[in-house]
Amino acid sequence: xxREACVCAVYxxxxxxxxxxxxxxxxxxxxxxxxxxxxxxxxxxxPTASSPAATLLLLALPAVKTPPSSPMFYLNSIKxxxxxxxxxxxxxxxxxxxxxxDSLQTVHRNQIQYGLxxxxxxxxxxxxxxxxxxxxxxxxxxxxxxxGVFRRQALDRGAAFLKADKLVTGHNADDIAETVLLNxxxxxxARLSRCSSIITGEDGPIPRCKxxxxxxxxxIVMYAYFKKLDYFSTxxxxxxxxxxxxxxxxxKDLERIRPRAILDIIKSGENFRISTTTKMPEQGTxxxxxxxxxxxxxxxxxLLDGLNRGLPKxxxxxxxxxxxxxxxxxxxxxxxxxxxxCGSLDF
Amino acid sequence: MVETYRGGLELLCDSKxxxxxxxxxxxxxxxxxxxxxxxxxxxxxxxxxxRPEMFMKGDTVRPGVLVLVNDCDWELSGQLNTSxxxxxxxxxxxxxxxx
Numbered sequence: 351x352x353r354e355a356c357v358c359a360v361y362x363x364x365x366x367x368x369x370x371x372x373x374x375x376x377x378x379x380x381x382x383x384x385x386x387x388x389x390x391x392x393x394x395x396x397p398t399a400s401s402p403a404a405t406l407l408l409l410a411l412p413a414v415k416t417p418p419s420s421p422m423f424y425l426n427s428i429k430x431x432x433x434x435x436x437x438x439x440x441x442x443x444x445x446x447x448x449x450x451x452d453s454l455q456t457v458h459r460n461q462i463q464y465g466l467x468x469x470x471x472x473x474x475x476x477x478x479x480x481x482x483x484x485x486x487x488x489x490x491x492x493x494x495x496x497x498g499v500f501r502r503q504a505l506d507r508g509a510a511f512l513k514a515d516k517l518v519t520g521h522n523a524d525d526i527a528e529t530v531l532l533n534x535x536x537x538x539x540a541r542l543s544r545c546s547s548i549i550t551g552e553d554g555p556i557p558r559c560k561x562x563x564x565x566x567x568x569x570i571v572m573y574a575y576f577k578k579l580d581y582f583s584t585x586x587x588x589x590x591x592x593x594x595x596x597x598x599x600x601x602k603d604l605e606r607i608r609p610r611a612i613l614d615i616i617k618s619g620e621n622f623r624i625s626t627t628t629k630m631p632e633q634g635t636x637x638x639x640x641x642x643x644x645x646x647x648x649x650x651x652x653l654l655d656g657l658n659r660g661l662p663k664x665x666x667x668x669x670x671x672x673x674x675x676x677x678x679x680x681x682x683x684x685x686x687x688x689x690x691x692c693g694s695l696d697f
Numbered sequence: 698m699v700e701t702y703r704g705g706l707e708l709l710c711d712s713k714x715x716x717x718x719x720x721x722x723x724x725x726x727x728x729x730x731x732x733x734x735x736x737x738x739x740x741x742x743x744x745x746x747x748r749p750e751m752f753m754k755g756d757t758v759r760p761g762v763l764v765l766v767n768d769c770d771w772e773l774s775g776q777l778n779t780s781x782x783x784x785x786x787x788x789x790x791x792x793x794x795x796x
Contacts, residue, residue, distance in 0.1 A: 524792075571763060571792050572770070602760035602792075 440508045442501050443472035445480025449586050456582040471508040473500055485588055493588050499649045509556050521560045524567040527612045528597040530619035540631050546619030734777040763790040
């Protein structure tokens with residue numbers, strides 16, 4: 351148990367920001383809020399796009415060696431060890447007028463309410479583009495792809511800037527179930543195999559964890575309501591076409607018929623085993639920026655390059671031949687379904 | 698009766714979060730009690746200003762919209778059959794946002 355700081359990424363997407371109620375503990379613990387909003391895993395998730403503001407809550411907490419078996423376990427471990435750690439809030443400003451500026455105000459209030467330092471990273475600073483500018487260029491189709499890819503990297507960069515050693519997002523059970531379904535629909539076997547893990551990227555510098563993995567969104571919203579938590583619920587103005595919206599509605603329909611369906615889907619995702627002979631994309635690093643990537647260039651660099659060269663469609667859809675990503679699977683002389691480009695759909 | 702809209706639903710009703718409303722009981726054919734079912738159809742015709750599909754699906758709320766009657770989840774009180782009385786507080790919270 352060291353003093354490593356843990357980063358809690360609160361993905362303030364759809365709104366619910368849940369703070370762990372640690373009052374019974376000590377004053378310091380009061381500052382520790384656990385977060386959450388509908389966090390979406392950053393991946394390509396763009397429901398986030400709908401709630402782009404990835405509000406990250408950097409939570410100080412000792413490294414959890416064993417994956418917690420349940421959110422409660424996780425919270426308890428935070429409570430008992432919190433005093434030795436440092437926590438931060440991290441938020442992403444995508445540059446969406448009328449949406450993100452609004453929710454960032456909430457995050458700034460949270461900073462004061464919970465007494466946690468806040469860091470805001472913006473697309474403009476990181477990439478030179480705001481989402482407003484990107485949408486102006488590419489329209490309302492595929493915009494969530496840009497936003498999702500950029501956000502994920504922005505979170506990591508913000509966490510690295512803060513020297514955090516863990517990034518915690520607020521994805522809830524509903525979010526994970528949606529993601530499992532989406533990955534099946536997309537045939538994205540690599541992501542399917544890891545999307546339901548409570549901790550991912552353990553071999554990387556900043557592992558990500560999802561303490562609310564088994565917590566129903568409904569419970570979180572109810573909690574926020576009864577605790578009168580300050581959260582934002584504006585919907586992103588650019589998300590109407592996002593694919594994830596359909597999965598989301600489907601999940602909610604299922605929940606009404608049989609609430610356990612959500613946990614069952616997560617369970618199915620966890621039990622999914624991929625044949626050992628399946629060729630999986632290898633994770634390497636981007637030649638251009640050094641970020642984790644299974645291609646020569648990471649998705650963000652491909653998209654960014656397209657934007658800067660005035661060819662925004664580059665990197666969208668399956669036609670990403672261009673740029674630095676000459677696929678290695680072509681050298682295999684066959685088309686592997688499992689090595690095809692992923693992440694090109696709007697989530 | 699007080700109605701509150703949260704989670705973005707307020708946008709469907711003139712961005713006003715809290716509505717104090719008087720619902721005509723007579724609208725319940727023959728029944729002398731107002732139920733959530735009656736309230737929802739009243740809300741649909743009288744309060745929702747745009748995109749009713751964001752709020753209703755069939756004769757009930759869209760899945761993903763939480764309903765609290767006097768701060769109690771309506772799933773515990775009978776959902777559409779929950780009967781309502783004077784000064785009851787009904788809260789609708791949407792958890793559905795974009796995609």
